Amino acid sequence: MAAPPGEYFSVGSQVSCRTCQEQRLQGEVVAFDYQSKMLALKCPSSSGKPNHADILLINLQYVSEVEIINDRTETPPPLASLNVSKLASKARTEKEEKLSQAYAISAGVSLEGQQLFQTIHKTIKDCKWQEKNIVVMEEVVITPPYQVENCKGKEGSALSHVRKIRQSALLPRLECSGAISAHCNLRLQGTGDCPASAFRVPGTTGVHHHTQLEMRFHHIGQAGLKLLS
Known part of the structure; x- marks a missing residue:
């Protein structure tokens, strides 16, 4: 069923959202802040590791559709104590x-x-x-x-x-010598420019960077590309 505007989400409920990027996100509600309209969903770990989960932080003000798949009515378990x-x-x-x-x-x-x-x-x-x-x-x-x-x-x-x-x-510095033709493939993974982008936090504890940087060097030449440390 579709969720009426302003409705609270029960912890433990299964919710599906569609962002402005037409991305479908689904997971278990772990937290919801009504004032900021921020919804936290727990999803299976993108790393595939057992006993791990990804946490999605979604700004509902920029979500076009929210659907409650399975509403949890029973009282959620007590929160863990904090140091x-x-x-x-x-x-x-x-x-x-x-x-x-x-x-x-x-x-x-x-x-x-x-x-x-x-x-x-x-x-x-x-x-x-x-x-x-x-x-x-x-x-x-x-x-x-x-x-x-x-x-x-x-x-x-x-x-x-x-x-x-x-x-x-x-x-580290790159030293090029001789006849060389090199290029670098740079791929940046992370959230888009749209404010509705969800922050994916891998793992169960701590704060991880939501942007990953992958760099690969390919070289063709007589002397090649030498990486000095």
């Missing part, structure tokens, strides 16, 4: 990281410098910006252009460790 302090800590950490990224951009730090900071910060939390310099554990300072030789500090384990991180974080 509020852990969630607050994670939110605080995410906020600090975003503010750090915003500072780096506003200070005119190069993309390579920003990437290096993020790489170091993954394993060493005591890492901050000092203008355009990266300060690690108050012992090591990395100045532009952020190469291994720009890692300065007192000789010891901290400096050695940071230099190793910098060495491993060197961005």
Whole structure:
């Protein structure tokens, strides 16, 4: 049956939607926010893994048709308990990281410098910006252009460790030599420009990027295409 405008969706019901891109989406209702008209559906995992599911977040304001296939009337099971302090800590950490990224951009730090900071910060939390310099554990300072030789500090384990991180974080570069004809096929998978696009989140926990980037290199030539790390 078709769902009347403004109707609430019961958790556990099976619902089918048609987006403005004429895409048909169907799944089990796991959440519905009436004020924002956002509907969350659980669908079989696109990865095919057992005990996994994809979560679709659908903006009903841009959906042309909604159909309730199987309406659940019984009371849904109680919600799982949440570790509020852990969630607050994670939110605080995410906020600090975003503010750090915003500072780096506003200070005119190069993309390579920003990437290096993020790489170091993954394993060493005591890492901050000092203008355009990266300060690690108050012992090591990395100045532009952020190469291994720009890692300065007192000789010891901290400096050695940071230099190793910098060495491993060197961005791959493509070196072409001789007669070569190369092209790159780039395919971007993700949501479209239409606001009705559904965000597909693979897996059962956490937040995953909804955009995947696939790149393939094909080469024809005498010397070929060499990938240096």
